[in-house]
Structure formats: C-alpha cells, structure tokens
Amino acid sequence: MVKILHLENPEIGKRFEAVRSSLTGWDQAWLDQLRAEAMTRFETTGIPGPKVEEWKYTNLGFLANENFAISNKARQQTEIKTLFDRAHMENIDGPVVVFVNGHIYPALSSYPDGHGISFAVFSENCQAFHPSLANIEYSSALNDLNRAMVTDGYSLEIAPDVVLAKPIQVIHIVTSATDMKLLPVRSQIIAGKKSKARIIETFIGAEGERYWSHMVSEVTLAAKAELSLVQFQLQGKQAIHMTELHTKVAEKANFSHISLQLGSEISRTELLNSFNGEFANVDLRGAYLGRIKQSHDIFTRINHDLPNCNSNQLYRGVLDEGGKSAFQGKVVVARDAQKTNADQSNKNLLLSRKAEANAKPELLIYADDVKCSHGATVGELDSNQLFYLRSRGLDEAAAKGLLVEAFVSEVFDDLDDEILRDKFKEKAAGWLAQELPS
Amino acid sequence: MLEIKNLHVTVGGKEILKGLNLTINDGEVHAIMGPNGAGKSTLSYAICGKDGYEITEGSVTYKGKDFLDMNPDERAGEGLFLGFQYPVEIPGVSNMNFLRTALNSQRCYRGDKDMAAVDFLKLIRAKAKELDMDPEMLKRPVNVGFSGGEKKRNEMVQMAVLDPNLAVLDETDSGLDIDALKIVAEGINRLRASDKAILMITHYQRLLDYVVPDYVHILADGRIVKTGDKSLALALEEKGYVGLGITEAA
Numbered sequence: 001m002v003k004i005l006h007l008e009n010p011e012i013g014k015r016f017e018a019v020r021s022s023l024t025g026w027d028q029a030w031l032d033q034l035r036a037e038a039m040t041r042f043e044t045t046g047i048p049g050p051k052v053e054e055w056k057y058t059n060l061g062f063l064a065n066e067n068f069a070i071s072n073k074a075r076q077q078t079e080i081k082t083l084f085d086r087a088h089m090e091n092i093d094g095p096v097v098v099f100v101n102g103h104i105y106p107a108l109s110s111y112p113d114g115h116g117i118s119f120a121v122f123s124e125n126c127q128a129f130h131p132s133l134a135n136i137e138y139s140s141a142l143n144d145l146n147r148a149m150v151t152d153g154y155s156l157e158i159a160p161d162v163v164l165a166k167p168i169q170v171i172h173i174v175t176s177a178t179d180m181k182l183l184p185v186r187s188q189i190i191a192g193k194k195s196k197a198r199i200i201e202t203f204i205g206a207e208g209e210r211y212w213s214h215m216v217s218e219v220t221l222a223a224k225a226e227l228s229l230v231q232f233q234l235q236g237k238q239a240i241h242m243t244e245l246h247t248k249v250a251e252k253a254n255f256s257h258i259s260l261q262l263g264s265e266i267s268r269t270e271l272l273n274s275f276n277g278e279f280a281n282v283d284l285r286g287a288y289l290g291r292i293k294q295s296h297d298i299f300t301r302i303n304h305d306l307p308n309c310n311s312n313q314l315y316r317g318v319l320d321e322g323g324k325s326a327f328q329g330k331v332v333v334a335r336d337a338q339k340t341n342a343d344q345s346n347k348n349l350l351l352s353r354k355a356e357a358n359a360k361p362e363l364l365i366y367a368d369d370v371k372c373s374h375g376a377t378v379g380e381l382d383s384n385q386l387f388y389l390r391s392r393g394l395d396e397a398a399a400k401g402l403l404v405e406a407f408v409s410e411v412f413d414d415l416d417d418e419i420l421r422d423k424f425k426e427k428a429a430g431w432l433a434q435e436l437p438s
Numbered sequence: 439m440l441e442i443k444n445l446h447v448t449v450g451g452k453e454i455l456k457g458l459n460l461t462i463n464d465g466e467v468h469a470i471m472g473p474n475g476a477g478k479s480t481l482s483y484a485i486c487g488k489d490g491y492e493i494t495e496g497s498v499t500y501k502g503k504d505f506l507d508m509n510p511d512e513r514a515g516e517g518l519f520l521g522f523q524y525p526v527e528i529p530g531v532s533n534m535n536f537l538r539t540a541l542n543s544q545r546c547y548r549g550d551k552d553m554a555a556v557d558f559l560k561l562i563r564a565k566a567k568e569l570d571m572d573p574e575m576l577k578r579p580v581n582v583g584f585s586g587g588e589k590k591r592n593e594m595v596q597m598a599v600l601d602p603n604l605a606v607l608d609e610t611d612s613g614l615d616i617d618a619l620k621i622v623a624e625g626i627n628r629l630r631a632s633d634k635a636i637l638m639i640t641h642y643q644r645l646l647d648y649v650v651p652d653y654v655h656i657l658a659d660g661r662i663v664k665t666g667d668k669s670l671a672l673a674l675e676e677k678g679y680v681g682l683g684i685t686e687a688a
C-alpha cells in the first residue's frame with residue numbers, strides 16, 4: 001500500500017551522504033545524528049505521491065525525478081542588491097535579516113536586538129535550533145528532508161511583556177545560476193507572555209531559475225502574546241516554493257498570518273495550528289494569483305482541542321489562463337472544544353475558461369455547542385458590473401483590474417499598517433497590470 | 439447630436455427594436471414613454487453598446503461619428519452617460535475611487551491629463567452637496583447597501599461629475615419618493631445647456647412636471663409611433679396608451 005501511495009528517489013539519500021560532511025554544523029555530533037535520523041525517516045516514508053489525498057493538488061513528481069544540490073553561497077552582489085531592493089520595505093525602519101540562496105547574508109542584514117530579544121542564525125549558532133530539530137512531533141516527509149539538509153535559518157525569542165516597536169523584515173533571496181538547488185531553511189519563533197511582534201517575510205528569486213525553496217517554521221505563542229506573520233511570495237516563475245508553518249497558541253494569545261502568493265510555478269503553503277490554551281484567536285488569510293502553468297496550494301489545518309477558541313480563515317484566489325489553485329482547509333473541533341468559533345471563507349475568481357480553482361473545505365465537528373461556518377465559491381467576473389464600469393469610461397482592462405482588486409482587497413483591507421496594505425495593493429495591482437488583456 | 443436611423447436590435451434571438459428613428463439636436467430634452475416591453479431599456483443599452491444587444495440593421499451616429507463602431511467606454515469618452523434603471527452594486531470599490539478612475543479614464547480618452555487629487559476632491563464634494571448626498575456615502579462601496587433612492591441620487595452625482603454631452607436616463611425616476619424625484623429632476627435640469635442633450639426614458643408623466651421636455655415620443659412595439667410636446671405626456675396620463683390608440687407590444 002505504502003509503495004503505491006509514495007514515490008521514491010534513492011538519489012536523494014545518496015546525495016545526503018555525499019554532502020553530509022559539509023553541511024552546516026557537520027562537526028557537531030548531535031546535529032549530524034539528528035540529520036541522519038531525519039533522512040532515514042524521509043527514506044522510509046517516501047515522497048507523497050498524487051494519490052495521497054493531502055497532496056492531490058501539488059504534484060511532487062519533480063522530487064522523484066530531479067536531483068538536488070545543496071545551494072552555494074552566492075556572490076553576485078549586484079543581483080542580490082537588485083532583488084533585495086524589490087523586496088525590502090525601506091519605509092519600515094526596523095531590523096532586516098537577509099538570506100541568499102538559503103544562507104545568511106550579513107552584509108545586508110541588521111539583526112534584531114535589544115532588551116528581551118534573543119535572535120540567532122543557524123549557521124552561526126546551531127545549538128539554538130536544537131529544540132525544533134529534535135522535536136519530531138511535526139515529522140513529515142518534507143519536514144524531515146528539510147531537517148536533514150537544512151542550510152540555515154533563524155531563531156527569535158521574545159521575552160515576556162516585550163513589545164517590538166518595529167516589524168522585523170526577513171528577506172529570502174535566490175539568485176540566478178542556482179540550477180535546481182534545494183534551499184531548506186528553518187525558523188523558530190517563541191513569543192513570550194504578553195509580548196507583541198510582527199514579522200514580514202518576503203521570498204524573492206531570479207526569473208527563469210528552477211529551484212526548490214522549502215521553509216519550515218515553528219511558532220509558539222505564550223499566553224496573551226500577539227504575533228503577526230506576513231508573507232509575500234514573489235519567487236521566480238519557474239521556482240518551487242513551499243512553506244510549512246506550525247503554530248501553537250496559548251491562552252488569550254492572538255496569532256495572525258497573512259500571505260500573498262504571486263510567484264513560482266508550484267507553491268504550497270501549509271498552516272497547521274493547535275491551541276494549547278482557551279480564549280485564543282487565530283486569523284489566517286491570504287490571496288493567491290496565478291496564471292500560465294502556475295499552481296498555488298493552500299493547505300490549512302486548525303485543531304480546536306480546547307473550548308472557547310476562535311479561528312478565522314479568509315482566502316481569495318484569482319486564476320487567469322493556465323493558472324490552477326487549491327484551497328484545502330480543515331478544521332477539527334474536538335468533543336470538549338465547546339464554544340468554538342471557526343469561520344472559513346474561500347472565494348475564487350476565474351478570468352479564463354482555461355483556469356482551475358479547487359476548494360475543499362473540511363470541517364470535522366465533534367462538539368455540539370459551537371459556531372462554525374464555511375463558504376467556498378468559484379466564479380467569473382460579473383458582466384453587469386463590467387458593463388457599469390465601462391459605461392462610465394473605464395476600458396476593459398481597467399474595469400477588470402478594478403473588480404479584481406476589489407475582490408482580493410478583502411484580504412488585506414483590515415491590516416493596521418498602511419505601508420503593508422499599500423505593498424499588498426501594489427504587488428497585486430502589478431500582477432493585474434501584467435496579465436489582463438488590453 | 440444623436441441620430442438614430444432605422445435601428446433594429448435583437449436580444450437573445452428576439453427582435454426588440456424594429457426600425458426606430460430618432461434625432462436629438464444640441465440643447466434638446468427628449469422623453470420617451472411607452473408600455474412595458476416596448477423596447478425602452480433596449481434602446482438605452484443599444485445606444486451605450488452593451489454586449490448581447492445585437493444591431494442587425496440601421497445606424498447610430500453621435501456628432502457625426504459612428505457609435506456602433508465604439509466600445510461602451512469609448513462612447514463614454516465621447517461624452518455619453520447612461521443613467522441606469524438598476525444601478526449596479528460593486529463591493530470593494532469605493533464610490534470615490536470609482537468616480538476618480540472613471541473621470542480620469544474619460545480625460546485620458548480625450549487626451550487630457552488626470553485631474554489632480556485635490557481638484558477632484560473639491561469637485562466631488564461640491565457635486566455631492568448640490569445633490570444633497572451625505573459625503574460619507576462617497577467613501578462607501580459603489581451602491582452597496584444604498585436604498586433605491588440613494589442609488590438614483592448616486593447616478594446623478596456621477597452624471598454631475600462626469601459632465602456628459604448626452605445623457606440617456608433609463609427610468610431614473612422610478613422608485614423615487616417625491617423629495618428624491620425633485621433632487622433627481624434638479625440634477626437633470628442642471629445639465630441642461632445649449633450644447634448638451636438629454637434623453638429621458640420614463641414610465642410616468644410625473645418627472646416631466648419637473649423636467650419639461652422639448653419632445654415626447656411614444657415607443658411601442660419597437661418603433662416610435664407618436665411624437666409631440668409635453669402635452670402628449672399629459673394626454674397619455676389621462677387616456678392611457680389604449681385611449682391614444684396604441685396597443686400593448688404586439
């Protein structure tokens with residue numbers, strides 16, 4: 001059975017053995033052992049094939065057929081600077097952490113510091129990542145592959161009661177000439193009791209490059225902590241981009257995640273949340289825009305094991321000719337999780353008959369006193385709205401652009417930061433301007 | 439200004455307009471009345487170029503230019519405005535943003551520069567005030583949650599801001615209470631000028647008490663069957679279509 005559902009690529013294991021002694025922290029026995037164990041688990045589990053329900057919409061066939069090299073440190077300074085400038089929000093005056101091809105790039109970074117902030121980079125301090133690497137609670141094939149091959153990453157711990165005045169920007173850059181490189185990066189974020197922070201992460205890469213960017217993040221919020229994680233995915237058009245985010249949210253804490261998927265050929269965003277305290281809130285939202293050969297897959301799982309928690313999911317997709325998407329949103333409300341509020345909304349707009357949107361809401365509710373809602377739609381632009389706009393003088397492209405912008409704006413209209421709101425708008429509008437017929 | 443000759447329009451395979459002739463000169467206000475199903479709304483959509491309204495014969499010429507060759511947005515750029523019978527709701531697009539984009543699109547079509555944001559704000563505030571619209575409504579999404587009267591008032595504000603040469607108003611008066619009707623009528627009257635023209639499509643004579651037309655036409659079964667001055671509307675109000683010898687759409 002396992003054989004049918006999973007794919008294999010023995011080359012990956014061989015590759016690991018070949019590079020094992022040059023991986024970050026190779027000389028630390030504990031790390032080398034954790035890597036080897038992870039690789040063994042990966043090889044045992046195998047690569048999820050298209051018949052594995054959770055991977056139905058993202059084909060990992062490339063993993064079975066292609067060989068990966070671990071990326072090198074890049075030295076193309078001009079290119080790095082150009083990509084950096086496209087991603088960096090200079091009007092947000094805060095710390096910046098830059099990774100290039102999966103390795104920290106100190107020249108453009110200014111690490112977060114100050115009272116109550118512990119920040120570490122994997123390649124400079126592996127030990128700080130021991131908890132997340134040793135914890136195999138979230139073990140999965142790709143997580144293990146990432147664990148075995150991880151090149152770099154960051155760890156951020158915010159002490160109780162500490163409020164970060166400025167958001168932290170994390171920018172992941174991939175330069176040209178990466179040549180099917182694997183970029184496995186990890187992060188761990190621990191938000192202390194009553195702490196408050198925002199992290200803005202941008203993924204950007206050179207056009208025309210085939211690379212696989214894979215990021216695993218583990219986020220823990222202590223009681224009453226507030227953490228906002230914003231992600232802009234602007235990878236090159238041939239890239240494979242995957243993020244796997246695990247969150248644990250304690251009593252009365254608030255976690256929010258907002259993302260924009262614009263780039264890459266294949267993108268997969270996994271958001272897996274569990275509550276470990278009551279009266280906690282999780283808000284996940286995002287927009288994904290896809291066209292020619294692009295595929296975006298949003299996979300969420302929210303476990304309500306405890307009573308009185310709220311979760312809200314809001315996703316909007318726009319697919320033009322040749323674009324494909326999937327939203328798989330699972331909410332599990334355990335029998336004891338009374339007074340749970342769980343909302344989920346996924347709407348998709350198809351701009352072409354040759355576009356595809358899949359919506360798969362899954363609600364498993366075992367408690368009887370809960371409020372749960374879900375709504376999923378796939379539709380086209382409204383011809384009456386289009387005519388109304390055109391009768392007022394907007395040409396077809398402008399009218400469509402305005403309607404599409406309005407459609408996705410629901411995702412970021414409530415953002416409390418105007419700079420971020422404008423960034424979302426600017427990026428979404430840029431995509432529309434490129435794509436819509438004139 | 440507008441010359442319609444022998445216009446035949448088919449909608450969904452059915453011929454609705456069957457050889458309609460109408461000439462509107464600069465400075466004139468025309469009213470078209472007619473029983474249900476006569477083709478009144480079809481006429482307004484055909485003038486504006488809505489998809490699905492197929493012109494099988496005839497011509498529509500605006501200031502000497504062939505209208506039928508133009509997209510709806512090009513016609514708007516040329517100075518046409520359609521007041522909708524049922525204004526469309528557009529969630530997520532603020533009235534203000536919508537109007538600014540519309541105005542600048544038309545200016546761009548005419549080869550003018552965008553209006554400066556400050557000037558636009560002044561203009562729209564002044565027009566909203568003239569038409570007694572709550573400025574808060576300018577920030578709200580286009581027509582979303584507006585009452586019937588508010589939607590029609592919003593059409594008038596749009597018309598005032600866009601300042602068209604030719605306004606085609608499709609039952610702009612329907613569903614209005616008397617106060618709203620007076621405001622709409624005032625909006626129409628403000629547009630009256632020697633170089634502009636207005637075509638009102640209406641069911642009731644009531645609007646014509648406030649906007650006195652130069653010509654009244656009766657449209658029945660896809661053609662204009664009677665033309666007169668405002669006394670024709672009064673006669674119609676008194677006697678009905680049948681009383682004037684006009685049968686319902688055949």
